[in-house]
Amino acid sequence: MALAPARISMPAEAKKGEIVEIKALVRHVMETGYRTDNRGQPIPRDIIKSFTVTYAGEEVFGMELNPGVSANPYVIFTTVATETGELVFTWTDQKGAATVERKLLAVVG
Amino acid sequence: MSATRRDFLKGTAMLGAGLATARLATPALAQAKPKVVIIGGGPGGLIVLRELVNAGANAFDITLVEAQRQYTTCFYSNLYLGGFQRIETLTFDYGIVAKLPGVTVAHDLAATVDRQRREVVLQGGARLPYDRLVMAPGIDLDYGSVPGWSAAAEERMPHAWKGGAQTRLLKSQIEAVPDGGLIVMIAPPAPYRCPPGPYERASMMAWALKTAGKSKARIVILDPKERFSKQGLFQAGWEKYYPGVIEWLPQSIHGGVQSVDPATMTVVTGFETYAGAALVNVIPRQTAGRIAREAGLTNGDNYCPIDAFTMASRMDPAVFVVGDACIPGDMPKSAFSAASQARAAASVIRAELTGGAKPALEFANTCWSLIAADDSVKIGGAYAPSEAKITERSAFLSKPDESAEVRRDTYAESAAWYGELTAAMFL
Numbered sequence: 001m002a003l004a005p006a007r008i009s010m011p012a013e014a015k016k017g018e019i020v021e022i023k024a025l026v027r028h029v030m031e032t033g034y035r036t037d038n039r040g041q042p043i044p045r046d047i048i049k050s051f052t053v054t055y056a057g058e059e060v061f062g063m064e065l066n067p068g069v070s071a072n073p074y075v076i077f078t079t080v081a082t083e084t085g086e087l088v089f090t091w092t093d094q095k096g097a098a099t100v101e102r103k104l105l106a107v108v109g
Numbered sequence: 110m111s112a113t114r115r116d117f118l119k120g121t122a123m124l125g126a127g128l129a130t131a132r133l134a135t136p137a138l139a140q141a142k143p144k145v146v147i148i149g150g151g152p153g154g155l156i157v158l159r160e161l162v163n164a165g166a167n168a169f170d171i172t173l174v175e176a177q178r179q180y181t182t183c184f185y186s187n188l189y190l191g192g193f194q195r196i197e198t199l200t201f202d203y204g205i206v207a208k209l210p211g212v213t214v215a216h217d218l219a220a221t222v223d224r225q226r227r228e229v230v231l232q233g234g235a236r237l238p239y240d241r242l243v244m245a246p247g248i249d250l251d252y253g254s255v256p257g258w259s260a261a262a263e264e265r266m267p268h269a270w271k272g273g274a275q276t277r278l279l280k281s282q283i284e285a286v287p288d289g290g291l292i293v294m295i296a297p298p299a300p301y302r303c304p305p306g307p308y309e310r311a312s313m314m315a316w317a318l319k320t321a322g323k324s325k326a327r328i329v330i331l332d333p334k335e336r337f338s339k340q341g342l343f344q345a346g347w348e349k350y351y352p353g354v355i356e357w358l359p360q361s362i363h364g365g366v367q368s369v370d371p372a373t374m375t376v377v378t379g380f381e382t383y384a385g386a387a388l389v390n391v392i393p394r395q396t397a398g399r400i401a402r403e404a405g406l407t408n409g410d411n412y413c414p415i416d417a418f419t420m421a422s423r424m425d426p427a428v429f430v431v432g433d434a435c436i437p438g439d440m441p442k443s444a445f446s447a448a449s450q451a452r453a454a455a456s457v458i459r460a461e462l463t464g465g466a467k468p469a470l471e472f473a474n475t476c477w478s479l480i481a482a483d484d485s486v487k488i489g490g491a492y493a494p495s496e497a498k499i500t501e502r503s504a505f506l507s508k509p510d511e512s513a514e515v516r517r518d519t520y521a522e523s524a525a526w527y528g529e530l531t532a533a534m535f536l
Contacts, residue, residue, distance in 0.1 A: 007362065007380060007381070009380050009381040009382075023380060023381070025362060025380065027362065071361070072361055
């Protein structure tokens with residue numbers, strides 16, 4: 001893979017109760033559908049529709065994306081470290097195809 | 110421009126206007142050989158020197174100012190990193206240049222240029238008068254452009270963007286990368302020496318890792334650009350030979366290099382932190398060499414504007430700038446370009462100093478890149494002067510679906526070019 005579809009930046013471990021910052025970026029053109037190519041033909045819309053994150057099975061972040069969101073959507077959010085568990089990041093495009101990334105957060109203390 | 114003209118007139122006013130014009134066209138003393146001083150013994154400087162020597166009959170009094178005794182070519186040095194070349198075959202001695210008729214080699218630094226008196230002052234104190242000056246100092250590295258990096262840090266995080274000790278250091282660091290180790294390359298912003306160079310280097314690093322059996326080592330390229338030279342060809346090659354090994358990240362993805370820490374081998378980007386890297390190759394922002402900047406030949410972009418019809422500096426018609434230090438218009442900064450510009454400049458200098466007709470200049474470039482053994486790709490073009498700049502007239506690029514034979518021939522072509530250029534410089 002020369003190009004990674006998604007990148008996550010977050011600590012591998014945190015103290016119980018600590019607020020953890022998570023950065024998530026997916027590589028996507030986010031083509032609006034409003035543009036035309038150099039022959040005047042419309043360029044079909046191609047966007048990611050939703051982004052959700054679960055932590056130990058529970059949804060901790062979710063958003064809808066629309067044609068106004070720029071290419072390579074980049075999201076920073078926080079969550080509270082409660083227990084050791086997996087974060088699952090899911091981006092779903094307009095056709096229902098999903099890009100999934102997983103990261104483990106170890107909770108200590 | 111008007112300030113430059115004023116300065117020029119001020120400097121020559123004492124000679125009288127008529128004599129001032131004559132002095133620019135021909136050397137001060139008709140019976141003496143015209144004096145040409147060349148600063149920098151790379152492909153630009155040495156091809157000017159060779160062309161003037163070839164003009165015959167000891168026609169010029171030429172002094173080459175070059176601090177080093179030996180020259181290790183930066184071009185082709187990626188192939189040494191990949192194990193395809195030995196450093197000895199990339200290293201040449203200036204002793205041979207000093208034996209050419211009419212040539213003196215001053216192994217010293219050019220401290221200043223006195224453009225009013227037309228003299229180059231060497232660090233050792235000697236003053237070299239010139240009728241024409243050829244400025245070919247190459248690039249300087251902007252050590253401040255990557256926070257945390259410095260000239261001292263280049264021993265830990267080498268640039269290897271000038272041939273020699275740095276190239277050897279980087280090679281030894283590549284050999285020391287453990288299986289599973291991380292290589293981080295910080296690519297430079299344009300304009301810089303050798304546009305496909307960082308990506309050929311990543312290919313050669315991956316080749317070295319692969320042939321050493323280090324299948325778990327990874328290379329991350331942090332690029333301030335959104336795309337790069339021969340991108341499609343490189344990325345197809347990486348997928349073919351080194352799947353999963355090289356990850357290229359443009360600025361929009363990594364968010365910019367915030368800092369490096371040579372002590373902990375850490376690179377911090379706007380998005381994440383790479384700690385404990387096995388190797389960090391910092392290829393920083395570049396400028397024209399110091400002497401060109403201090404001589405007042407650069408503009409706000411820190412490179413030297415030239416008149417594309419002559420290769421003369423736009424700041425001073427008695428100074429010619431060739432190679433990486435000049436603003437080459439549509440040409441890239443490459444050894445091929447430098448040699449092409451040097452041939453053009455030499456023909457103009459010869460015409461000006463010996464009274465020939467002004468030549469019509471043309472330029473050419475080819476940049477070859479080796480992706481894996483016997484798999485070389487190229488990009489290039491033909492160029493001609495226009496009022497604004499050196500302008501591209503035609504261009505070519507290797508095809509993505511070429512046969513192995515074509516790629517092998519391309520590699521052979523690059524080797525032949527290297528042999529010819531270095532022979533013209535050093536034989």
